[in-house]
Every structure is written in structure tokens, then in C-alpha cells.
Amino acid sequence: MERVLVVGAGFMGAGIAQVCAQAGHQVSLMDVKPEVLEKAMQGMKVSVGKLAQKGLINDEPAAVLDRVRPVNNLESAAQADWVIEAALEIESLKLELFTELDRLAPAATPLASNTSSIPISRLAAATARPQRVLGMHFFGPVPLMGLVEVVKGDKTSDEVFDRAMAFIRALGKHPVRVGRDIPGFVMNRVFAAAFREAVNLVATGVTTPEDLDAGMRLGYGWGAGPFEVVDNAGLDTFVLIDRFLQSMGESELVARSDLVEKLVEEGRLGRKVGKGFYDYTPEGKRVPRKDD
Ligand SMILES: NC(=O)c1ccc[n+]([C@@H]2O[C@H](COP(=O)([O-])OP(=O)(O)OC[C@H]3O[C@@H](n4cnc5c(N)ncnc54)[C@H](O)[C@@H]3O)[C@@H](O)[C@H]2O)c1
Structure with a gap:
């Protein structure tokens, strides 16, 4: 059992807290918004409860939930063996959080950080312990997805990196090693390259989202x-990632069409809003897009 502080209780932070508690860790889940903590x-x-019904967790649901303590400040960093930050993707906010966490947490x-795009080395530079700062890039929904990228910053020590790989394995997830702090890490870079081409093919009328998605499922086993x-991750999130990759000079990974922005x-x-490349019924079933 280790003590974990998860900072940010939104879509990702709540899921990270849950899988840590399922693995037997004692978790403090922190957010600045009480309503977010309540929802989490x-x-x-x-x-x-659903995972227990399906026999996917060994513990009693109540025992898992008892291990998560919602908190509204960072003080539990002082007792934490691990801190995982999953607050909003705003660099200035994360820099402030890392400075404060560095002050509070044992050396x-x-x-x-669960950041999708901000270089780990920039966050590490806000602390006096850059050798102990790294990326843990979970995929959402965290309780259902088996993958976490473990990202080495310029100064992350091998010892901390190896411990993080073992920590992720003990959560029952597969850690993908990202040995260098490059924009988009590994999985978002590969996905962005595929998506760039997919958007271009749809924007130029060669094919449709339905056909291309079916093709990738049936032809390539996606x-x-x-x-x-x-659609699941959010088109707005995707635009932010694209813009960030562009700002880092990675324009070969960015779609040439402005279809997503439109x-x-x-x-x-x-x-999340019931419409994207597809439409969604109120029950969440995906259906081909109707014109607005
Ligand atoms: N959504 C995804 O699919 C996904 C996947 C991988 C990584 N990420 C990354 O995970 C992080 C969180 O994303 P999300 O989708 O959970 O966002 P979200 O908006 O659901 O949650 C972010 C939370 O951070 C909280 N917050 C804001 N300021 C804070 C502060 N000072 N201290 C503590 N909490 C604060 C907000 O109240 C909010 O609840 C981002 O860095 C994002 O890039 C997201």
C-alpha cells in the first residue's frame, strides 16, 4: 500500500484515483471545485459497483471507495509516496501546482503529470527535484483502458522511471515506455499522423468517417x-493538441484541413455533447451524422 495524491478530480483524475484505490493504495483526491469532487x-x-458485478475487481466496492478521501487542498502531499497531477491542460496552472507540490511533498x-502535451521537462524545471518528475499519461476512461505512457523528462532518473513502470504494472495497466520527452509522446504522435490523413480523406470527399472507421476496425484490427x-476524446481537446504540436514545430503531424475546427x-x-463526427442518441448510441 502506498499513499497517492491525485490532483484534479475531473474525467481523468477521478479515474486515476479509482484505479489506484482498486490496487490497494490509499488515495487523496484533490480538486478546487467541491461539486467536481462530489461528482467524482x-x-x-x-x-x-459495475466492475464488481462483472467480477473485474477482487475487493468489496465499499473497501475500494473507503480508500479514496476527497480533499480541497494540497496538504496531503506531505504524506504522499506518489503525486499524480491531472488538473486542466494549462501550462501556467501546472507550473504553479508543481512549484507548490515540490514545496509540500517529501523530497x-x-x-x-498526466499532461497530454506539455513537455515534462518544463514542469520539472519548476521544481528542485527534476530527477523525480515524470509523465504518467493515462488513457481515458481510465478504469477501462489498459494503457499508460510513462514519460522520461530530460532529467528523470532511471531509478524513478523504473519505479513508475512498476507502479503502473501494479495498477494492472500496461506501461508504454517513452524514453525521451518529445511533443505528443509516442501514442498521440502515431495517432495524430493517422488522423491527419483520415481528416484529409474525408475533407476532400474521398470517403466518410463511417467508412474509414469501419475500414480501420476491419482492415487493421483497431x-x-x-x-x-x-469523438470520444473531444474535438476541442484534439484542436488544442494539434495547435500545441504545431507550436512545437511538428506540423507534419497536423491535419492540413480545418474540418475539425469548423x-x-x-x-x-x-x-460529450451528443454530436461530433457522428450523432449520438440520448442513450449514447452512435448514429451517422444528420445535418444540423
Ligand atoms: N480527456 C482525456 O481524454 C485525457 C487523456 C489523457 C490525458 N489528459 C490530461 O489529463 C488532464 C486532465 O484532463 P481531464 O480530461 O480530466 O480534464 P477535466 O476538465 O475533466 O478535469 C480537470 C480538473 O482540474 C481541476 N482543477 C483546476 N484547477 C485546479 C487546481 N489548481 N488544483 C486542482 N485541480 C484543479 C478542475 O476543477 C477540473 O475538475 C489534462 O492535463 C489533460 O490533458 C486528458
């Missing part, structure tokens, strides 16, 4: 096609 605890109850505690993936302007943000 309620969502966790439902999710843990030996690794500080991990679990979901690229448009399904982006859909975002139309409010088609993906599954």
Missing part, C-alpha cells in the same frame, strides 16, 4: 476508428 465520488461508486516523492476515438465552431465537440 458518485461516479466512482457507480463504476466500482523522495516522485511528482507525475478497436475503434480514428473518428470514433476523436465542427468545433458548430458546437460539434464529440460524444
Whole structure:
């Protein structure tokens, strides 16, 4: 059992807290918004209950939930063996958090970020322990996805990196090694390259999202096609990642068409609002897009 502080209780932080508690860790889950913490605890109850019904967790649901303590400040960093930051993807906010966490947490505690795009080395530079700062890039929904990228910053020590790989394995997840702090890490770079081509093919009228997604599932064994993936993650999030990659000089990974930006302007943000590349019924079933 280790003590874990998860900072940010949104979509990702709540899931990270849950899988840590399922693995037997004692978790403090911190957010600045009480309503977010309440929603996170309620969502966790439902999710843990469903997983228990399916026989996917060994513990009693109540025992798992008892291991998560919602908190509204960072003080529990002082007792943490691990800190995992999953607050909003805003660099200035994360820099402030890392400075504060570095002040509060024991010197030996690794500080991990779940950032999708901000270089780990920049966050590490806000601390006096850059050798103990690294990326833990979970995929969402965290309780259901088996993958976590473990990202080495310029100064992350081998010892901390290896401990993080073991920590992720003990959560029952597969850690993908990212040995260098490059924009988009590994999985988002590969996905961005595929998605760039997929968007170009749809934007130029060569094919449709439905056909291309079916093709990737049936022809290449993808679990979901690229448009399904982006609808699930949020088109607005994807635009932010694209812009960030562009700002880092990675324009070969960025779509040449402005189709995604146009859909975002139309409010088609993906599954979370019931419409994106596809439409969604109130029950969450994906259906081909109807014109607005
Ligand atoms: N959504 C995804 O699919 C996904 C996948 C991988 C990584 N990420 C990354 O995970 C992080 C969180 O993303 P999310 O989708 O959970 O976002 P989210 O908006 O659901 O949650 C972010 C939370 O951070 C909280 N927050 C804001 N300021 C804070 C502070 N000072 N201290 C503590 N909490 C604070 C907000 O109240 C909010 O609840 C981001 O860095 C994002 O890039 C997201």
C-alpha cells in the first residue's frame, strides 16, 4: 500500500484515483471545485459497483471507495509516496501546482503529470527535484483502458522511471515506455499522423468517417476508428493538441484541413455533447451524422 495524491478530480483524475484505490493504495483526491469532487465520488461508486458485478475487481466496492478521501487542498502531499497531477491542460496552472507540490511533498516523492502535451521537462524545471518528475499519461476512461505512457523528462532518473513502470504494472495497466520527452509522446504522435490523413480523406470527399472507421476496425484490427476515438476524446481537446504540436514545430503531424475546427465552431465537440463526427442518441448510441 502506498499513499497517492491525485490532483484534479475531473474525467481523468477521478479515474486515476479509482484505479489506484482498486490496487490497494490509499488515495487523496484533490480538486478546487467541491461539486467536481462530489461528482467524482458518485461516479466512482457507480463504476466500482459495475466492475464488481462483472467480477473485474477482487475487493468489496465499499473497501475500494473507503480508500479514496476527497480533499480541497494540497496538504496531503506531505504524506504522499506518489503525486499524480491531472488538473486542466494549462501550462501556467501546472507550473504553479508543481512549484507548490515540490514545496509540500517529501523530497523522495516522485511528482507525475498526466499532461497530454506539455513537455515534462518544463514542469520539472519548476521544481528542485527534476530527477523525480515524470509523465504518467493515462488513457481515458481510465478504469477501462489498459494503457499508460510513462514519460522520461530530460532529467528523470532511471531509478524513478523504473519505479513508475512498476507502479503502473501494479495498477494492472500496461506501461508504454517513452524514453525521451518529445511533443505528443509516442501514442498521440502515431495517432495524430493517422488522423491527419483520415481528416484529409474525408475533407476532400474521398470517403466518410463511417467508412474509414469501419475500414480501420476491419482492415487493421483497431478497436475503434480514428473518428470514433476523436469523438470520444473531444474535438476541442484534439484542436488544442494539434495547435500545441504545431507550436512545437511538428506540423507534419497536423491535419492540413480545418474540418475539425469548423465542427468545433458548430458546437460539434464529440460524444460529450451528443454530436461530433457522428450523432449520438440520448442513450449514447452512435448514429451517422444528420445535418444540423
Ligand atoms: N480527456 C482525456 O481524454 C485525457 C487523456 C489523457 C490525458 N489528459 C490530461 O489529463 C488532464 C486532465 O484532463 P481531464 O480530461 O480530466 O480534464 P477535466 O476538465 O475533466 O478535469 C480537470 C480538473 O482540474 C481541476 N482543477 C483546476 N484547477 C485546479 C487546481 N489548481 N488544483 C486542482 N485541480 C484543479 C478542475 O476543477 C477540473 O475538475 C489534462 O492535463 C489533460 O490533458 C486528458
